[in-house]
Amino acid sequence: MMMKPELPSSVGSASGRSRALPPYSARADARTEPGPVRLVIIAITVVFLTVFVVLPLVMVFAQAFSRGVGAYFSALSDPEALSAIRLTLCVAAVSVGLNLVFGVVAAWAIAKFDFRGKTLLVSLIDLPFSVSPVISGLVFVLLFGAQGYWGRWLQSHDIHVLFAVPGIALATVFVTFPFVARALIPLMQEQGIQEEEAAISLGASGLQTFFRVTLPNIKWGVLYGVLLCNARAMGEFGAVSVVSGHIRGETNTMPLLVEILYNEYQFVSSFAIASLLAMLALITLVAKTILERQLDQGQFPSDD
Amino acid sequence: MTIEVRNLVKKFGGFAALDHVDLKVGDGELLALLGPSGSGKTTLLRIIAGLDWPDSGEVSFDGENALAHGAGQRHVGFVFQHYALFRHMTVFENVAFGLRVQPRAVRKTEAGIRARVGELLDLVQLDWLSDRYPSQLSGGQRQRIALARALAIEPRILLLDEPFGALDAKVRKELRQWLRSLHSEIHVTSIFVTHDQEEALEVANRVVVMEKGRIEQIGTPGEVYDHPATAFVHGFIGESIVLPVEVSDGCVRLGGEALNIAANGAASGASKLFVRRHDMQVGPAGSGALQGAVQRVRAFGPIQRAEIVLSAGAGATVIEIDAPRDRELQSGDIIGLQPKRYRIFAVQD
Numbered sequence: 162m163m164m165k166p167e168l169p170s171s172v173g174s175a176s177g178r179s180r181a182l183p184p185y186s187a188r189a190d191a192r193t194e195p196g197p198v199r200l201v202i203i204a205i206t207v208v209f210l211t212v213f214v215v216l217p218l219v220m221v222f223a224q225a226f227s228r229g230v231g232a233y234f235s236a237l238s239d240p241e242a243l244s245a246i247r248l249t250l251c252v253a254a255v256s257v258g259l260n261l262v263f264g265v266v267a268a269w270a271i272a273k274f275d276f277r278g279k280t281l282l283v284s285l286i287d288l289p290f291s292v293s294p295v296i297s298g299l300v301f302v303l304l305f306g307a308q309g310y311w312g313r314w315l316q317s318h319d320i321h322v323l324f325a326v327p328g329i330a331l332a333t334v335f336v337t338f339p340f341v342a343r344a345l346i347p348l349m350q351e352q353g354i355q356e357e358e359a360a361i362s363l364g365a366s367g368l369q370t371f372f373r374v375t376l377p378n379i380k381w382g383v384l385y386g387v388l389l390c391n392a393r394a395m396g397e398f399g400a401v402s403v404v405s406g407h408i409r410g411e412t413n414t415m416p417l418l419v420e421i422l423y424n425e426y427q428f429v430s431s432f433a434i435a436s437l438l439a440m441l442a443l444i445t446l447v448a449k450t451i452l453e454r455q456l457d458q459g460q461f462p463s464d465d
Numbered sequence: 466m467t468i469e470v471r472n473l474v475k476k477f478g479g480f481a482a483l484d485h486v487d488l489k490v491g492d493g494e495l496l497a498l499l500g501p502s503g504s505g506k507t508t509l510l511r512i513i514a515g516l517d518w519p520d521s522g523e524v525s526f527d528g529e530n531a532l533a534h535g536a537g538q539r540h541v542g543f544v545f546q547h548y549a550l551f552r553h554m555t556v557f558e559n560v561a562f563g564l565r566v567q568p569r570a571v572r573k574t575e576a577g578i579r580a581r582v583g584e585l586l587d588l589v590q591l592d593w594l595s596d597r598y599p600s601q602l603s604g605g606q607r608q609r610i611a612l613a614r615a616l617a618i619e620p621r622i623l624l625l626d627e628p629f630g631a632l633d634a635k636v637r638k639e640l641r642q643w644l645r646s647l648h649s650e651i652h653v654t655s656i657f658v659t660h661d662q663e664e665a666l667e668v669a670n671r672v673v674v675m676e677k678g679r680i681e682q683i684g685t686p687g688e689v690y691d692h693p694a695t696a697f698v699h700g701f702i703g704e705s706i707v708l709p710v711e712v713s714d715g716c717v718r719l720g721g722e723a724l725n726i727a728a729n730g731a732a733s734g735a736s737k738l739f740v741r742r743h744d745m746q747v748g749p750a751g752s753g754a755l756q757g758a759v760q761r762v763r764a765f766g767p768i769q770r771a772e773i774v775l776s777a778g779a780g781a782t783v784i785e786i787d788a789p790r791d792r793e794l795q796s797g798d799i800i801g802l803q804p805k806r807y808r809i810f811a812v813q814d
Contacts (some may be wrong), residue, residue, distance in 0.1 A: 177592075263751040281566040283526070319707055341519055354546050355549035356549050356550075356551055356552070357539075358516050358536075358543075358545070358549065359543070359545060359549040359551070359614075360551075360552075360562065360566070361516075361535075361536050361537050362514055362515070362516065362536045362537065362541060362542075362615075363537075363562055363563035363566065363614070363617075363618055364537040364540075364563055364566055364567060365537065365562070365566040366566070369566045373562070373566070374551055378552065458592060
């Protein structure tokens with residue numbers, strides 16, 4: 162790694178100078194295309210991005226503010242809206258918390274140890290990604306619903322899971338659980354186990370090794386996973402819709418409320434909530450970019 | 466601290482990384498485990514460190530069973546091939562790590578830790594780097610920090626896995642000498658793994674040559690070079706000319722023709738004749754046991770290296786010899802060759 166820059170740079174500069182491009186008609190860069198082709202490609206990209214990304218985003222905010230700032234804020238301060246925001250934050254906190262612990266532990270086990278059934282575990286972690294969210298929600302209905310597997314027992318003990326906050330949290334946890342683990346597994350596999358071995362040979366216990374060596378090395382990856390997990394937890398619609406029961410002011414999360422309000426032709430209220438979700442998306446995007454930069458910098462080149 | 470390894474076996478799947486290995490290391494020795502990749506040398510080192518566990522066999526330190534303890538309790542300093550420095554810690558914190566993770570009862574005070582780390586950084590002559598991060602160091606510097614970190618816990622044994630493997634030739638040479646002088650200073654029993662024979666011969670007091678999970682020979686650098694115990698050792702250490710010969714009744718034949726050399730008690734049958742390049746004496750055509758034509762000569766320093774096409778029954782075999790420059794060879798010369806010193810090993814299988 163250390164010796165790499167020397168040879169190619171000297172070779173590159175020598176050949177670069179000898180071909181100092183006297184005829185400007187010849188294209189400066191071998192990889193580039195003629196002007197018209199470039200123009201068409203760029204135009205297609207711009208149009209595509211505008212239609213599919215920028216316009217919808219602008220529309221959300223335009224609709225939200227269509228009756229002015231006052232209507233916007235009164236829509237947001239409606240008790241129903243506030244309750245949905247509170248519920249969404251609460252559910253996101255629960256699922257991020259649980260998935261953080263689960264994801265770090267799972268990634269640690271998968272990346273640093275060899276054991277039987279490892280491949281199975283990796284596929285299981287991916288399961289929520291490959292199953293439709295609606296199905297994920299239905300699974301919980303089948304388990305906890307009145308006619309469901311545990312339904313009778315739960316009813317006799319007066320425990321409400323379905324059509325209540327626990328059910329929404331469960332469905333969200335299920336749908337979002339791959340995020341942290343998925344962000345960490347490749348990172349931890351790439352880092353290998355040498356630093357952990359070094360720590361152990363220096364007398365560190367397992368926990369000391371984890372908290373002093375493993376965790377600091379993956380902290381940006383953890384944040385990255387948490388960020389994506391949070392974004393999905395707040396935005397989840399399908400699974401939550403199935404288990405929520407849509408009890409107004411009680412079990413409506415923000416995405417559910419957006420739909421309900423829209424169906425009731427309350428466009429300003431609907432888009433006001435939607436604008437919060439859109440802002441969440443934008444913040445997530447910015448934070449993600451910053452974190453990715455941190456992650457890249459965190460990858461010190463190994464020496465071979 | 467003495468180390469004794471008895472009847473160690475370690476298999477990875479069907480592959481025997483260690484095949485009944487016995488080894489004794491004396492107190493204060495600087496021992497090299499030398500062998501090609503896949504010979505089991507690193508596995509042996511890792512088992513001694515407690516980073517791997519054998520399938521069967523014993524490892525003891527000063528007569529005490531080491532396998533009863535995990536890596537952390539063995540007080541073994543381990544220097545990894547790619548250093549394995551903690552990338553998120555400064556050089557200072559890297560070296561201090563072993564001191565900081567000690568149980569509270571025996572842990573040094575902060576001032577004590579600072580003093581000890583300072584001492585170690587002085588020892589490896591890198592005290593000026595204490596605030597840097599590993600990514601800001603050169604390979605040679607990282608290697609020395611890794612060593613300082615391993616020494617921080619006052620190890621009873623120091624184990625180094627390919628300590629100079631990832632360094633360029635010049636730094637490697639400097640560090641070799643440095644390691645030897647460091648060893649004579651601190652005198653801790655040390656084992657290092659290498660695939661580089663020059664490194665092993667130059668640095669170690671004793672060399673253990675390994676191949677396919679077995680120990681081929683244990684001896685001083687002089688012994689393994691001058692008196693290789695097996696064909697493998699002869700071929701692996703130093704440059705050798707190898708010729709397939711047939712031994713029968715004390716007569717050595719190459720391609721059916723008798724060579725004018727003694728069999729030195731080698732058993733009858735298919736064998737291999739090993740001669741060091743510089744042990745081939747050049748004489749005029751017609752003299753010596755072998756005849757050949759010089760194909761190409763490269764002269765550098767005190768020697769000239771010549772490619773010789775052997776005539777006779779050898780079937781146009783090309784060998785390389787190192788001859789002194791008292792008589793310059795020209796390509797096309799027909800010369801006679803006489804092995805001054807040689808070994809004959811029976812072909813096994």
